[in-house]
Amino acid sequence: MEYRSQKVAYWYFAAALPLFVLQIFLGLYLAFSYTFTVPQSVVDVFPFATARAMHTNLLVLWMLLGFMGGTYYIVPEETNSEIFSVKLAYLQLIALLAIGVIALVGFFFGWTKGRPLLEIPPPLNYFVVVGALIFLFNVGMTMIKANRWTATQGTLLGGLVFLAVLYLFGVPFYRNEVTDWYYWWWVIHLWVEGAWELITASIFAFVLMKLTGVERVVVEKWLYVEIGLFLFTGLAGTGHHYYWIGAPRYWLWIGGIFSALEPLPIILMLVDTMNHVKERKNPIVNRLTWTYAVGCAVMHFIGAGIWGFLHTLPQINYYTHGSQVTASHGHLAFFGAYALLNLMTFYYAMPKMKGIVEYDDTRGKYGFWMMTCAMMLMGLTFGVAGVLQSYVERVLGMGFMTAQSYMRLWMGATFFIGIIFLAGVLTTVTDLLTIRPKVRAQA
Amino acid sequence: MTKKTAFRIFLIGTLSSAALFLWATYDTQRQVATLSHVDKLSDEVVAGKRVFERHNCNDCHTILGFGAYYAPDLTRVVQRVGDDGIRFRVKHPEQAFANSWRKMPQQNLSDREISDLVAFFTWVGEVNNNDWPPQDSRKRISRGEQMMVAKVGVSPGAAVFQTKGCMNCHSLNGTGGTFGPALDKIGASLSAEEIGKYVRNPKGVNPKAMMPSQKDNLSERELEEVARFLANMK
Numbered sequence: 001m002e003y004r005s006q007k008v009a010y011w012y013f014a015a016a017l018p019l020f021v022l023q024i025f026l027g028l029y030l031a032f033s034y035t036f037t038v039p040q041s042v043v044d045v046f047p048f049a050t051a052r053a054m055h056t057n058l059l060v061l062w063m064l065l066g067f068m069g070g071t072y073y074i075v076p077e078e079t080n081s082e083i084f085s086v087k088l089a090y091l092q093l094i095a096l097l098a099i100g101v102i103a104l105v106g107f108f109f110g111w112t113k114g115r116p117l118l119e120i121p122p123p124l125n126y127f128v129v130v131g132a133l134i135f136l137f138n139v140g141m142t143m144i145k146a147n148r149w150t151a152t153q154g155t156l157l158g159g160l161v162f163l164a165v166l167y168l169f170g171v172p173f174y175r176n177e178v179t180d181w182y183y184w185w186w187v188i189h190l191w192v193e194g195a196w197e198l199i200t201a202s203i204f205a206f207v208l209m210k211l212t213g214v215e216r217v218v219v220e221k222w223l224y225v226e227i228g229l230f231l232f233t234g235l236a237g238t239g240h241h242y243y244w245i246g247a248p249r250y251w252l253w254i255g256g257i258f259s260a261l262e263p264l265p266i267i268l269m270l271v272d273t274m275n276h277v278k279e280r281k282n283p284i285v286n287r288l289t290w291t292y293a294v295g296c297a298v299m300h301f302i303g304a305g306i307w308g309f310l311h312t313l314p315q316i317n318y319y320t321h322g323s324q325v326t327a328s329h330g331h332l333a334f335f336g337a338y339a340l341l342n343l344m345t346f347y348y349a350m351p352k353m354k355g356i357v358e359y360d361d362t363r364g365k366y367g368f369w370m371m372t373c374a375m376m377l378m379g380l381t382f383g384v385a386g387v388l389q390s391y392v393e394r395v396l397g398m399g400f401m402t403a404q405s406y407m408r409l410w411m412g413a414t415f416f417i418g419i420i421f422l423a424g425v426l427t428t429v430t431d432l433l434t435i436r437p438k439v440r441a442q443a
Numbered sequence: 444m445t446k447k448t449a450f451r452i453f454l455i456g457t458l459s460s461a462a463l464f465l466w467a468t469y470d471t472q473r474q475v476a477t478l479s480h481v482d483k484l485s486d487e488v489v490a491g492k493r494v495f496e497r498h499n500c501n502d503c504h505t506i507l508g509f510g511a512y513y514a515p516d517l518t519r520v521v522q523r524v525g526d527d528g529i530r531f532r533v534k535h536p537e538q539a540f541a542n543s544w545r546k547m548p549q550q551n552l553s554d555r556e557i558s559d560l561v562a563f564f565t566w567v568g569e570v571n572n573n574d575w576p577p578q579d580s581r582k583r584i585s586r587g588e589q590m591m592v593a594k595v596g597v598s599p600g601a602a603v604f605q606t607k608g609c610m611n612c613h614s615l616n617g618t619g620g621t622f623g624p625a626l627d628k629i630g631a632s633l634s635a636e637e638i639g640k641y642v643r644n645p646k647g648v649n650p651k652a653m654m655p656s657q658k659d660n661l662s663e664r665e666l667e668e669v670a671r672f673l674a675n676m677k
Contacts, residue, residue: 034513037544040537047548048513049502114496116510151446175489177567178479181509182471221449228453235460239467244575245507246478247471252573254467258460319577322508322516389512394577397587399611400515401543401620 001352003076005083008090010353012069013346015097016062017429020339023058024422026051031418034404034411046108053107053119059334060117061100065093066342067196070203071139071156073349078153078206079146084138092134099127115180117188118170125171132164151220152202152209155227159198166190178246185241192333193234193262200341201227201269207293207348208273213281222272229265233258240312244321252314259312263305273297286351288361288368292344295372299336307332307379319394324407325386332379335371343368343428351435360438363431370424377417385410478571491563494556503547506567508575514547515611519579521568523608525655526561533557542621579608581660600672603665612654615676623654627676635674639666 001007029051032038038048072089076082083089103120106112113121120128139160143153170187174180205223209216239255277294284290307329311320320326351359385407393403475481495501501510506517520529532539534557536547552560577583591602604610612623619625629638643666645652661669 030513033545038546040540040546040549043546043548047499047503049499049511049548052502052511052513053499110499112497112499114499114501116501119499119502151450173493175492176475176479176481176484177492177507177563178475178570179472181507182468182475184509217446221444221446224446224449224453225444228449228456231453232456232460235457235464236467238464241509242471244572245509246475246570246572248467248474248478249573250467251471254463318575321575322505322510322512324512327512395587396591397578397606397608397610398618399578399608399620401545402610402614402618404545405618 001349001355003082005086005089006073006076006349007353008083008086008093009069009073009349011090012065012072012093013350014433015093016065016069016342017346017432019058019062019065019100021422021425021429023055023062024418024425026055026058028415028418028422030055031411031415035408035415050107050110053112053116054104056117057100057103057107057119061096063338063342065096066345067160067199067203068092068096068135070342070345070349071135071160071199073345073353074156074203074206075139075142075153078150079143079148081142081146081148084141084145088134088138092131092138095127095134096131099124099131115170115184118184122171129164129167129171132167136160136164150216151223152205152216155198155202155205155223159195159202162198163191163195166195181245182242182247185238189238189241190235192337193237194231196338197230197234197265198227200337201230203345204269204273204293204296204341207289207344208276211282211289211293211348212276212279214276214279219276222268226265226269226272229261229268233261233264237262240314240317243314243317256312256314260309262312263301263309266301266305270297270301285358286347286361288359288364289344289347291365291368292340292347295368296336296340296344299332299340299372299375301336302376303329303332303334303336303379307383319390320386323386323389323394324382324411325390328379328382328386331382332375335375340372343432346432350432354435356435356437358438360436363427364435367424367428367431371421371428372424374417374421374424378414378421381410381413381417385414480566480569480571483566483569485562485566487559487562488566489563490556491559491561491566494552494560495563498550498552507570507572514545516576516578517564517567518570518572518576519568521561521564522660523579523611526565527653528655529561529564530557531653533560539622598668598672599665600668600670603661603669604672607657607661607665607669609669626673630674630677633674635667635670638673639670642666642670 030048033048072083103124106121106124107119111121112119113125139157143149143157166187169183174183201223205219208214209219236254237258239251240259241255242251243255273294277290311317311325311329347364388406388410389403392398392406393400503511503514504517505512508516508518524532532547533550533552536549540546574580574582588602588606591597591606592599604615610619612620614620614625615627633641641648642657644656644658645654646656657666
């Protein structure tokens with residue numbers, strides 16, 4: 001930590017972590033509901049839908065807090081200056097947390113916009129916009145005042161502005177369900193395959209640069225190519241969500257072709273990471289941080305690259321669309337691309353902010369491997385359930401609940417693997433919040 | 444490769460894709476009115492959409508394939524279970540899903556709200572969306588039906604029973620839906636003719652029947668085959 005104002009990031013991270021834990025508890029409830037019968041009296045009070053809204057919104061909230069904290073950590077070092085206003089940064093954190101808590105409690109009492117993943121109702125979502133504007137103002141002013149532009153910084157700011165602008169498309173009420181979904185994907189797809197990828201690519205570039213000591217010019221050169229490919233495939237690739245919504249037929253071609261190319265930037269990122277790690281100029285001090293970096297690149301490739309590619313072609317997607325195959329892809333991709341990225345940033349920055357050079361990573365290692373293995377297995381169990389569903393419900397036409405009865409075993413497996421995942425998360429979160437310096441054995 | 448070249452790659456890649464995407468968006472906006480029959484998008488339909496959103500239906504069900512995967516897709520729900528089927532399920536979920544191992548919450552909707560909801564589903568069901576979902580597509584399922592008869596060698600009636608949505612509500616040998624009665628012994632009490640008559644127009648036989656008429660869903664030939672198949676279940 002080189003600048004005092006970087007310390008703000010710590011509180012963003014510390015706030016994100018408990019939300020992550022809560023997200024997993026709700027996830028377990030969802031998997032439980034798929035496997036066992038939840039009685040009518042419980043369903044009437046706390047339906048699956050409410051738990052799902054909480055599960056997904058918690059995900060968005062903790063990851064955005066992670067990105068914001070990451071930004072506040074990176075920007076001072078990139079601009080060689082303190083953050084424009086530390087007070088504003090704290091104010092924004094408190095505001096976002098308050099909005100989050102109100103939204104979650106609201107969901108429980110049925111206060112919702114009713115659009116999946118964008119359930120935060122008006123006027124609460126206007127406050128989200130205000131919070132985002134404060135954040136962008138603060139970050140933008142820091143960069144403008146310092147006037148020391150780098151590609152990493154530019155990509156980060158670009159991604160954050162893009163993220164905020166896209167959110168606006170989810171705010172209005174659309175009369176037409178088709179148009180509604182069309183612009184819903186401007187938020188969801190262009191977030192995860194556009195804005196969020198820009199943010200992660202730049203955070204990743206920053207951490208790699210610091211960790212490996214590879215020259216900025218090399219890292220940033222590849223950063224340009226990566227984000228170029230991300231946006232080239234990702235923007236038009238939105239088309240893979242427009243196959244079956246009542247949009248013109250040419251989307252089958254646009255979506256099919258561009259999303260078939262979507263793994264390319266992720267492969268490049270993986271190869272690039274491996275090369276930087278191999279050609280490192282710095283010694284490996286904290287092995288776990290490196291493990292997270294490589295793990296993130298690998299799981300990003302598996303979850304987003306391979307799993308996404310598998311069901312993106314229209315001929316396959318016709319049968320897998322809206323099935324557990326999507327859930328399988330969603331879980332692996334979010335975990336690989338964004339959860340691991342955030343955790344990598346936390347492991348990189350949190351010890352530094354506590355003045356720890358070399359941290360004890362015994363617990364952290366268990367956490368990483370428990371989470372990663374469990375998520376990989378869950379990707380498979382969701383996947384098997386999804387293939388069964390596609391075949392039994394869609395190909396054979398045997399009906400939704402028949403398919404669900406065949407899938408029950410696999411959703412049950414998901415529930416039990418989810419418990420292992422939770423154990424991994426608890427280990428990781430505890431470790432991060434109570435991270436200690438490594439004690440060397442006396443020689 | 445220099446950093447400058449890399450920057451050019453970024454610029455060209457992004458701008459070309461954005462241009463294509465924005466053009467296609469403009470064109471989609473033009474065509475969507477026809478594809479989604481905007482002329483039929485009445486205030487009632489919009490009111491139904493609001494009910495659908497107010498009660499967070501989309502966080503269990505999918506519609507046009509989007510949402511949560513906990514409950515059936517609702518794109519073609521009117522074609523699948525009929526107006527009355529929707530009304531009954533929404534109004535009395537505790538009865539409708541009494542035998543199901545997965546429940547639906549009681550939303551306490553007024554009759555007006557339920558009518559709006561039905562109007563909304565009716566409108567969505569007519570959106571021209573490249574014949575998705577496959578389970579409700581008449582074209583695809585007939586192909587599946589032919590395949591089953593040819594490859595697996597099941598009787599044509601069994602293929603109809605399995606692929607035409609009967610199993611959404613009815614079961615055989617414990618496999619299928621719990622919404623309607625199990626049909627394992629149906630042949631013991633009804634003849635093929637009686638079954639055929641009932642399936643064509645359930646309300647004509649029993650005014651209190653919940654089952655939607657299958658006259659439009661099944662061809663005459665399919666009707667006869669499935670009736671003969673069920674009459675053998677004794």
